[in-house]
Amino acid sequence: MILDAKRSYSRIIILVLLLTVVVSSSTRILVHAAVKVPDNIRVAFFINLGAGKYQSLTSFATLQSTTGLKLVWRDPQVSIPIGSVPAGQGVRFAMDGYRALVLETADFNAANxxxxxxQASSSAASVTQLWKSGKAVYQVTEGTYSSAAGAASAQTKWTNAGVAAGIQSLLSARVAGPWAVEAGPYASAADAAAAADKIGNSGLDAFVALKPREGSMGYYVRIGQEKDSTTLPALQQAATAAGGLNVRVPGATEPYVLVKNDLTYNGAVNKPISLYAIPSGAGAVLRADPEGTGGIQLIERSKRTYRGSMEMSVLNQSLAVVNEVNYEQYLYSVVGAEVGSKWPLEAQKAQAVAARTYAIFSGVGYQIANVVDTTLSQAYYGIAYENPNAIEGVNQTTGEVLTMDGKPINAIFSANAGGITADNNLEIWGGDNSFLATSVPSPDEGPQAGLLDWYYVALPSGQSGYIRSDLVTNSDQVHISGARYLKVNAEGAAIRSRPQIISSVEPVARVGNGTLIIELNKVPEYTDYSWVEASMKPNDLLVSLNKRAKTPIAGPLLTLEVSSRGPSGRVTEIKANGVAVNVGSGDNLRGALNGLKSTLFSIEETGRYSIMNGTGLLRELPKQSGAVQVMGSNGATRAISEGNLYIMDGNGQLRAATTSPGFIISGKGYGHGVGMSQWGAKGLADQGYDYQYILKYYYKNVLIEKDA
Known part of the structure; x- marks a missing residue:
């Protein structure tokens, strides 16, 4: 009995050990490390980093919230509440710079x-209401220029254009600038507003101004919109005579913010909203926080609504708008925008970890922000792009980051690798490959699921194009070339320039029911996985190439060919007219060729072929120019004057060609192809792999570490 008990106990131990091994192989293994995920991230919507660097510009930022807004002044010393905005009401922000003052009138309709x-040609126009000489007047200005000279050029432009012709203006058109004198302080905002109206009754431009004073908000009046300081002494005397309190000339670097009545956004004389104008050099920051749980709508960003706070400041003589938002909530929108809402949860989780890692690796990459809201960083389109699946993917991976040697990696990703990932070092940008899976197969076929193939066909008219496979049947007839005849089974069937229906693009032709057409090729429908670009014109390609080429290509563009490929098959070099084109890094080829989806492509030169004449001499087109002639069955010859012709290639295949240079580019994938493929992540998740496997498939030698 004792021996049996020992055997049973041994079996239990072995069973427990086996279960431990099984459980360990399927349980998430996370390392808790010193990698810190910040509480918040700063996302720039509009920012100017200077010439040759990132620039996303706006003259105004218009905010509103369904629950209202709280406004706060922030600078390195203080943070002071300055007011609130009722629910559903807008508030605007701008830079207090130089502007073209086009019109001042007492007639709002004329101003409008x-x-x-x-506004037909500028997004920087506004109407401001102020009180002068006992009545409301309306000033129409355009621009927020960094110099008086820039505003003066604009003023001349609008005057010459006659935008205010026939309207009686209360003053001559001029340059309005940020130079002013200051009165105050006043006891309250209401007192400052009353003082501004009083001073305005003397005919001066007067606005309420805010600035910190002894740890709280001070209320002042700024008088004048001058283009330089030369008029300030006289303006100081006039403002004092008009009843201004303690009128002085403020220092050029003193912080302030102007408060104006703006009529631009609502477009109605009885619906002014506040516009806060921030000076260019004082370092003031205004923050808008939502009251309650409502988001903040940013009108100038496609009216999208965002979580968190908005900060407005001036950087490099331009208005900057930055969203400060909780890190994980930022990812709700990023994951929702980057991958499909119905994709498997494991793909959502893989995207969440990659996106979190990429953002942390970015550091403060945009001077006053970590990232931007476009795909230059990661797509971030606000609350409307969030969905339960994306939120769950983020929440289940909270704080998880991909690291190598204890540091976050640059976890770049692309939409679709086209079946194989890129080699960053040799094919894309160059640099470290140690954490990237190079040239690994990627199950990216997802975009083709459920879509029909298309046929590339020749029409009786001589035209060529693509027709969807369900619009034709096999005719059981064969062309003299050996190519198959297809019979059209629909009336008015569309022949398109590429294998895709685009409602805004007219078909190449329409053909009737029963028409016989010749099959040249069969291709998948145009998607992010497989695509064909319509025949590209040589002149368009030449212009696009010369925008990127370090040495300009002498036209005309006669030939364009792939001359080198990397390990994954991506194009690393092309030749134009037989000369290699240097566009810098390999990924630049996408932009250089009119914005291709990827560099995993081939070029068909429709105007390049060799012809042997009756005497056996070989002629190469387009290298050797001149008309192309054909001989009919009766022995008569004629010149091919139209653009299209059909020839047999060396493999006996019928091929569509052109009498002049033309280029059809086809390829696979969407994006640079480096790192994780988003469609590949979905493909792996569909096969049952979890997010950790997916991440370590596309990123090598990494750990998945959790915020300690």
Missing amino acids: TVLKKI
């Missing part, structure tokens, strides 16, 4: 008419 004329 001039505004709309300017």
